Amino acid sequence: MDSFDFYSPTYFVFGRGRENEAGAYVKKFGGSRVLVVYGGQSAKKSGLLDRIQASLSTAGLYTAELGGVRPNPRSGIVYEGISLCRRERIDFLLAVGGGSVIDTAKAIAMGAVYDGDFWDFFSGKVPEAALPVGTVLTIAASGSEGSPDSIITHEQTLEKTAAEADCLRPKFSILDPALTESLSPFQTACGITDIMSHAFERYFTNTPHVETTDRMLEGVLLAMLHEGRRVLEDPHDYDARANIMRAGMVCHNDIMGVGRRQDWNSHHLEHVLSAVYDCAHGAGLAVIMPAWMRYCVEHHDGMRFAQMASRVFGCEMDFSDPKRTARAGVEAFRAFLRTIGMPLSFEEIGADAKDIPKLVEMNHIGGGVTGGYVGLDRQAHFEIYEIAAGMR
Amino acid sequence: MDSFDFYSPTYFVFGRGRENEAGAYVKKFGGSRVLVVYGGQSAKKSGLLDRIQASLSTAGLYTAELGGVRPNPRSGIVYEGISLCRRERIDFLLAVGGGSVIDTAKAIAMGAVYDGDFWDFFSGKVPEAALPVGTVLTIAASGSEGSPDSIITHEQTLEKTAAEADCLRPKFSILDPALTESLSPFQTACGITDIMSHAFERYFTNTPHVETTDRMLEGVLLAMLHEGRRVLEDPHDYDARANIMRAGMVCHNDIMGVGRRQDWNSHHLEHVLSAVYDCAHGAGLAVIMPAWMRYCVEHHDGMRFAQMASRVFGCEMDFSDPKRTARAGVEAFRAFLRTIGMPLSFEEIGADAKDIPKLVEMNHIGGGVTGGYVGLDRQAHFEIYEIAAGMR
Numbered sequence: 001m002d003s004f005d006f007y008s009p010t011y012f013v014f015g016r017g018r019e020n021e022a023g024a025y026v027k028k029f030g031g032s033r034v035l036v037v038y039g040g041q042s043a044k045k046s047g048l049l050d051r052i053q054a055s056l057s058t059a060g061l062y063t064a065e066l067g068g069v070r071p072n073p074r075s076g077i078v079y080e081g082i083s084l085c086r087r088e089r090i091d092f093l094l095a096v097g098g099g100s101v102i103d104t105a106k107a108i109a110m111g112a113v114y115d116g117d118f119w120d121f122f123s124g125k126v127p128e129a130a131l132p133v134g135t136v137l138t139i140a141a142s143g144s145e146g147s148p149d150s151i152i153t154h155e156q157t158l159e160k161t162a163a164e165a166d167c168l169r170p171k172f173s174i175l176d177p178a179l180t181e182s183l184s185p186f187q188t189a190c191g192i193t194d195i196m197s198h199a200f201e202r203y204f205t206n207t208p209h210v211e212t213t214d215r216m217l218e219g220v221l222l223a224m225l226h227e228g229r230r231v232l233e234d235p236h237d238y239d240a241r242a243n244i245m246r247a248g249m250v251c252h253n254d255i256m257g258v259g260r261r262q263d264w265n266s267h268h269l270e271h272v273l274s275a276v277y278d279c280a281h282g283a284g285l286a287v288i289m290p291a292w293m294r295y296c297v298e299h300h301d302g303m304r305f306a307q308m309a310s311r312v313f314g315c316e317m318d319f320s321d322p323k324r325t326a327r328a329g330v331e332a333f334r335a336f337l338r339t340i341g342m343p344l345s346f347e348e349i350g351a352d353a354k355d356i357p358k359l360v361e362m363n364h365i366g367g368g369v370t371g372g373y374v375g376l377d378r379q380a381h382f383e384i385y386e387i388a389a390g391m392r
Numbered sequence: 393m394d395s396f397d398f399y400s401p402t403y404f405v406f407g408r409g410r411e412n413e414a415g416a417y418v419k420k421f422g423g424s425r426v427l428v429v430y431g432g433q434s435a436k437k438s439g440l441l442d443r444i445q446a447s448l449s450t451a452g453l454y455t456a457e458l459g460g461v462r463p464n465p466r467s468g469i470v471y472e473g474i475s476l477c478r479r480e481r482i483d484f485l486l487a488v489g490g491g492s493v494i495d496t497a498k499a500i501a502m503g504a505v506y507d508g509d510f511w512d513f514f515s516g517k518v519p520e521a522a523l524p525v526g527t528v529l530t531i532a533a534s535g536s537e538g539s540p541d542s543i544i545t546h547e548q549t550l551e552k553t554a555a556e557a558d559c560l561r562p563k564f565s566i567l568d569p570a571l572t573e574s575l576s577p578f579q580t581a582c583g584i585t586d587i588m589s590h591a592f593e594r595y596f597t598n599t600p601h602v603e604t605t606d607r608m609l610e611g612v613l614l615a616m617l618h619e620g621r622r623v624l625e626d627p628h629d630y631d632a633r634a635n636i637m638r639a640g641m642v643c644h645n646d647i648m649g650v651g652r653r654q655d656w657n658s659h660h661l662e663h664v665l666s667a668v669y670d671c672a673h674g675a676g677l678a679v680i681m682p683a684w685m686r687y688c689v690e691h692h693d694g695m696r697f698a699q700m701a702s703r704v705f706g707c708e709m710d711f712s713d714p715k716r717t718a719r720a721g722v723e724a725f726r727a728f729l730r731t732i733g734m735p736l737s738f739e740e741i742g743a744d745a746k747d748i749p750k751l752v753e754m755n756h757i758g759g760g761v762t763g764g765y766v767g768l769d770r771q772a773h774f775e776i777y778e779i780a781a782g783m784r
Contacts, residue, residue, distance in 0.1 A: 001569075001634040003407020008400065014651065015395025177393075209631030211618055212638045215611030223604040239601030242393040246604045246651065255647060259406065259638065 001210050004258040010146045011172040012249060016238070018174050019136045022052050022094065023059030029132055029171040031092025033062045035085055037105040038096045039069045043138065046182060052096060052136060064088045066108075072274050072281070073100040073107075075155045078118060081108035085131065095135045095170075099142025099151075099194075099281075102135050106150035106168045109133050121163040122152055128167070135173045139180055140245040141191030141282060143198055143252020145173035153275050158362075160275040175249060177241035185232055188244075189340040190282025192228045195248045196221060197285045201264050202257035204296070204304060204373035210260045214307075217256050220247050221312045228340050263372030266292040269384060272362045279349040286342035287349055291388035293330040296374045302326035304373070346389040353389035356382060393602050396650040402538045403564040404641060408630070410566050411528045414444050414486065415451030421524055421563040423484025425454045427477060429497040430488045431461045435530065438574060444488060444528060456480045458500075464666050464673065465492040467547045470510060473500035477523065487527045487562075491534025491543075491586075491673075494527050498542035498560045501525050513555040514544055520559070527565040531572055532637040533583030533674060535590055535644020537565035545667050550754075552663040567641060569633035577624055580636075581732040582674025584620045587640045588613060589677045593656050594649035596688070596696060596765035602652045606699075609648050612639050613704045620732050655764030658684040661776060664754045671741040678734035679741055683780035685722040688766045694718035696765070738781040745781035748774060 011029075013021060026034055034056055036049070043049045044067070056063050066081050084090070085108060095105035109130040111118030121127050137145045144150070148168045153160040180188070203217045224247055230240035250256055266289045273284040297305050302323040309315035309329020313336075318324045334344060343349050360381045369375040376384070386392045403421075405413060418426055426448055428441070435441045436459070448455050458473050476482070477500060487497035501522040503510030513519050527537045536542070540560045545552040572580070595609045616639055622632035642648055658681045665676040689697050694715040701707035701721020705728075710716040726736060735741050752773045761767040768776070778784045 001631055001638065003410065004404075006404040006406065010399075012396075012398040014398065018395065209635065212612060212615040212635040212642075215615040216608050216642070217611075219607030219609075219611035220604060223607040226603055239393055242651070243601065243604040246393070250604075250608070250647065255642065259634070 001259040002207055002261065006254065006258045007166060008146060008169065008253045008255065010170050010253070012146070013172060013174045014246070016176055016178045018176050019048065019052055019179065020055050022134070022136055022174060023055035023057070023061060025172045025174070026056065026061060026092055026094060026134055027059045029092070029134065031061060031132065031134070033088060033090050034092045034094050035064050035066055035081065035088065035090040035108070036094050036096060037066045037069060037081065037101055037108070039067070039098070039101050042182070043096055048138070048179065049096065052094070056094075064090065069097065069101045069104045071100050072153050072160070072278055073104045074153050075119060077104060078107040078111060078152060081105075082111040082118060085112035091131060093131055093133045095133060096138065098137065098139035099144040102133070102137075102142070102144040102170070103150040103152060105133050105135075106130070106144070107152050107163070110150075110163065110168070119154065122154075122161045127163065127165045130165070130167045132171045133168070135170050137173060137175050137179070137245070139183060139187060139191050140177075140241070140248035141194040143195070143248050145170060145175065146249055146253035151271070158275045160271040175245050177238055177245045180241050180245065181236050181238070185235065185341055187280070188231055188235065189228070189342050190280045191248070192224055192244060192340060193282040193286045193337060193342055195244065195251050196224050197266065197289055198251040199256065200289065201267060202260065202262050203308065204263045205260040206373060207260035213256060213259060218308070218311045220251060220256065223247060225312070225336060228336070232340050265370055265372045265376055268363060268370065269381065272359050273349065273351055276355065276359065276362070277350045279351070283343050283349050286337045287344060287346065287351070287388050288384070290330060290334040290337070290344065291384050293333065294387050295380065295384045297323065297326045297330060299374045305329055351389070353386070353391060356385045356389065359385055393651040394599055394653065398646065398650045399558060400538060400561065400645045400647065402562050402645070404538070405564060405566045406638070408568055408570045410568050411440065411444055411571065412447050414526070414528055414566060415447035415449070415453060417564045417566070418448065418453060418484055418486060418526055419451045421484070421526065423453060423524065423526070425480060425482050426484045426486050427456050427458055427473065427480065427482040427500070428486045428488060429458045429461060429473065429493055429500070431459070431490070431493050434574070435488055440530070440571065441488065444486070448486075456482065461489065461493045461496045463492050464545050464552070464670060465496045466545050467511060469496060470499040470503060470544060473497075474503040474510060477504035483523060485523055485525045487525060488530065490529065490531035491536040494525070494529075494534070494536040494562070495542040495544060497525050497527075498522070498536070499544050499555070502542075502555065502560070511546065514546075514553045519555065519557045522557070522559045524563045525560070527562050529565060529567050529571070529637070531575060531579060531583050532569075532633070532640035533586040535587070535640050537562060537567065538641055538645035543663070550667045552667040567637050569630055569637045572633050572637065573628050573630070577627065577733055579672070580623055580627065581620070581734050582672045583640070584616055584636060584732060585674040585678045585729060585734055587636065587643050588616050589658065589681055590643040591648065592681065593659060594652065594654050595700065596655045597652040598765060599652035605648060605651060610700070610703045612643060612648065615639060617704070617728060620728070624732055657762055657764045657768050660755060660762065661773065664751045665741065665743055668747065668751065668754070669742045671743070675735050675741050678729045679736060679738065679743070679780050680776070682722060682726040682729070682736065683776050685725065686779050687772065687776045689715065689718045689722060691766045697721055743781070745778070745783060748777045748781065751777055
């Protein structure tokens, strides 16, 4: 096991109706002038924003609003939010939404207290300070409610990159599983895919002797196979949604990832897809992750995939040919994704095999290798996209 | 799943040699006049205290020392520590040791800023403030390095009770698995038993639909079966010790317990044993937990025990008689405890069956029932001690 630091100071508030406590928590964490950041009209129509406004106003807080954050959020709205914060002397950001809204709020929070261009933080500079952020989560997926990350796509270049710093971890996050009941089956399944990918990206490691974390990750993956099927049978199954939201909460604050080298290649391979085709991040992952797995099984000894196949997907271990078991595990994951209605091919997300050279270009590999469980050079990137496009 | 709050702001510093960063972390968390609390002479002899003193002094901190904390720590040394804090104007406590040392430091931290008798906090009063505490952990067991609890035994009454509050959570905890290599096999096994009991006490619940947490708990238990055997084969296996320490870290900061009613009966049943016979807490648990399990299997439908038996101990599920599987799981746990050298009977920890009425009396049940997976009345307490004493 590797040495590590682990720090996750977010206060999690979990349960039905708890968004009505938003005002009290903003106050507890020092806010007085609050910018509420949200996405489309659904939060307004459902009455959620009204209830949160009522809670903020009961707590005696001044509020301003910034709506219209879209999935795969872009830099434009971040600049807009930064101006608004300065104009309104905002001291707290409350994100009401999913990963896109939270990531936008985090980017605004950094930019509002920084003299330069906020994009610096998405080009390698580490922010030293940010306005405090709280969240009311409406989709279990990104884990941004407990993470130190923000992912934004540049308006012009379509570059989709991440900023990371402890000061970006939300002060509090309110997780009400009932708020996710209005999501479509497709959005729900995208969330499950994202959560599972956050587990897999930590699971595939060359760091030896990480049994405790392996077992925890396998546990969450097993739970997702169970709860994913349940929630798609009955979208109003509160408990299934609670288990999924609970998994999202632990899968990306890194309690499941410390002490090992991780592999974020499939996330990077996907970011290009959702940036170019504006597909849902979870949908892009459903196409890329199995392709990445198929590639990796053939370029490694396969034992870790065999472990996943055996422990998570219940595949019988083939002791004379562990790679057979490994491959069976990858196909079982693919079959599960299909069960919950996820796309599996380039076609299904509107991607075009002809674009592959451009996609590879956007990954900025140059002559190098992107590190991970299996290091990927330029040729490997081509091959994985080609597997995803059904060309191999 | 039940609603819950989860808050674990402790900064964890994990890895070989990281105790040398103690000074930097005390400073980071605002300390300038530090009381170093420790136990016996081993921390002195091994050179650990010297290295920590060097680190504190490099950071320019004033230090005082309080040694001599014993296992099952008592109120006397807490009063001593409180006086010392006031005399020396201490503003930070650094606990170097295991659960007993950390719990003592937490009790001192509460008492030092309180006008009344610190024992008030062990009699139901909730502390609102405490001096900040940091820890350098030398045994993986109690989880006190990330928990909001302190457990102290009253010098006169031998009452062993707990205080709990968020202000008691350590600011930082340094976890160096190499520091545990000098523990005896017995101490190591006591720690593993304590960690597993912290998992079981969260696992046995009547709260339905808690699959995600169940699977995480089962994962840690599976890892302990594996790593426990490994470390006892080779006490210098750093990685096995790292996996055990990592498990201890997550098994008691409640990331594995939120969202469900828990069952702490076996811990309470044990506290009386270690208070009266001064046996190691882990040894007492090894005697009581299987006895408590044997009792519970017969007083419930047994399905949760069957789940544990099947998923953790690999027992074949008997679909025509799930209780048979449940019992097999309990016996498998017992056999594992024996494998790692734990006592299993009253005799082996110096307890006497003739004392059972006195032990039951000390649990203060009166005419009530102590809640949990199976509610336990007075008669049940008798029966569990009798099972542990081999009388049933």
